[in-house]
Amino acid sequence: MTDPYDIAAPVVYDLVLRSRRTVLPDGERPAAVAVAGERIAVIGGYDEPIPAHRTEDLGDLVLMPGLVDTHVHVNEPGRTEWEGFATATRAAAAGGVTTIVDMPLNSLPPTVDTAALAAKRAAAADRLWVDTGFWGGAVPGNDPDRKAxxxxxxxxxxxxxxxxxxxxxxxxxxxxxxxxxxxVAALDALLLVHAEDPAHLHDTPPAVQIDGSQASPKGDFDRFLATRPPEAETSAIREVIAAARATGARVHVLHLAAAEALADIAAAKRDGVRITAETCPHYLTLAAERVPDGDTAFKCCPPIRGEANREALWEGLLNGRIDIVVSDHSPSPPGMKTGDFATAWGGIASLQLGLPVMWTEARRRGLAPADLTRWMSTGPAELVGLDRKGRIRTGADADLVAFDPEHAWTVRAADLLHRHPVTPYDGATLTGKVVSTWLRGAPVDTDAAPRGRRLRRSPR
Structure with a gap:
């Protein structure tokens, strides 16, 4: 029997994962990751002997930190028929997402006071397959509730x-x-803004100039796109920048779709304004020219814009004007996604698909898994101050993903784990598949009891 007081006694770790493609903060290299309890304890060489109760050699599978998705609409309590904590977090885990932060709407009640937050946390109890935090809401009249x-x-x-x-x-x-x-400046908190200026939004599509004459947009999606032009985003973002500049607040632009706003964001950053921005996989991989007419699974607000805009968003991501990529998973019952683009619910369901969707496009552009890790794991964790999430380093939570970057497969919406089988990616061929997900050192089994925790913001 080993003497527990013998300092020469070898340490036996709970788990060691070996991969020739481990994504670490300083880049991708062969490594062995040793886990003790729920944390990463040691990072050694790929062939280094490390005693452990369990060892898995992943070979050429990519070992990366679990994704952190800070823009998820779970819709529970109150609209659980739209999604729910159990279905959303199962889908997240299957997609390599180990932490989500839930939006304050579209649940009932919305999370605009502490009583609603308590209801939200109660609804999430024992229904989480990944760790989950919560956003609060800023709406007219709840100014006194924000500090609480x-x-x-x-x-x-x-x-x-x-x-x-x-x-x-x-x-x-x-x-x-x-x-x-x-x-939020007084609290040193963070304000997230869905930035569209209502002065530039239209109930019906305005006429546009075509060959010197007025004409209406053709096609259902084109008509919808014309009702939410890029000016709606750029105008609102300029006002957000002005407010942040005047108050010193930390602000974050949600789901940026209009690349025209990138210059304003870059200038504000250079001036020291505390502003960050996100975009979403659908804005980086889909384009208005390729949206099937009448297919309202593609509707979201702001809308998917044109191919040139998509390329400009990639440039903004690569040059740091856009900080992170998150899902804006916003599902609804199928009946709400029927009809036309003017009346259907505006939300994309993609929580389980973000990593392969992004990798399919990133791979084509010659990028690496480390790039996705920066945008989809480390960056979102840093945005919300989750210091133990989003990176493979000693002391971090052992939230890990084994990812096969070569596996090609076809999406079948019916096989996805979010509540309703509606997604614009149905039938798409993707490259890259999540093989295994570990949450705080234990493999996630979506058929077993959930282990996810309800997270609270830690003081900075």
Whole structure:
């Protein structure tokens, strides 16, 4: 029997994962990752002998940190028929996502006070297959509730500058946006902004100039696209920058679709404005020219824009003007996605698919898994201050993903684990498949009992 007080006694770790393609903070290389309890304890050479109760050699599979998705609409409580914690977090785990942060809408009640936050946390109890945090909401009239929400551990506050789509989560006007920025600056919190200027949104598509004459856009999607032009985003983002500049607030632009705003964001960053921005896989991989007419699975707000815009978003991601890539997983019952683009629910369901969707396009561009790790794991974790998430390093949570970068497969919506089989990627051929996911050192089994935890913001 080993003497527990013998300092020469060898350490036996709970798990060692070996991969010739381990994505570490300093790049990709062969390595062995040893896990003790729920944390990464040692990172050694690929062939280094490390005693462990279990050892798995992943060979040429990529070993990367679990994804951190800070933009997920779970919709529970109140609209659980849209999604729910059990289905959303199962889908997340199957897609290599080990941490999500849930949006304050479209649940009922929305997370705009501490009572609603308590209801949200109660609904999530024992239903989480991945670790889950919560955003608070900034809506007209809840100014006095924001400090209490902050103290209760929300990761920041989300607001809209245009109607959100649900009446119980109304937008902030310009004065309300500036007050919200002042509040989060005083708290050293974070304000997330769905930035579209209602002055540039249209109920019906405006006529456009074609060969010198006025004409209406052709096709259902083109008509919808014309109702939400890039100017709606650029105008709102300029106001967000002005509010952040005036108050010193940390602000984050959600789901950037209009590449025209990148110059304003870059200039604000150079000036020291505390602004970050995200985009989503659908804006980086889909294009308006290729949206099938009438296929409302492709509807989201802001909308998917044209091919040239998509290329400009990639340039913004590569040069650091865009900081992170997250899903904006916003599902709804299938009946709400029927009809035409004017009336269908605006949301893309893709939580399980973000990694292979992004890798398929990134691989074509000559990028590496380390690039996706920076945008989809480390960056989102840093945004919300989750220091033990999103990276493979000693002391971090052992949230890990084995990813096969060569596996080609075809998406079948019916096989996905989110509640409703509706996604614009149905039938798409992707490259890259999640093989295994570990949450805090244990493999995630979506057929077993859930182990996910409810997270609270830690003081910076």
């Amino acid at each position: 929400l902050h103290d209760a551990g929300v990761f920041g506050f989300k607001c809209f500058t245009a109607p959100s789509g649900v009446d119980e989560f109304p937008p902030l006007d310009t004065a309300g946006l500036h007050r919200a920025c002042a509040t």
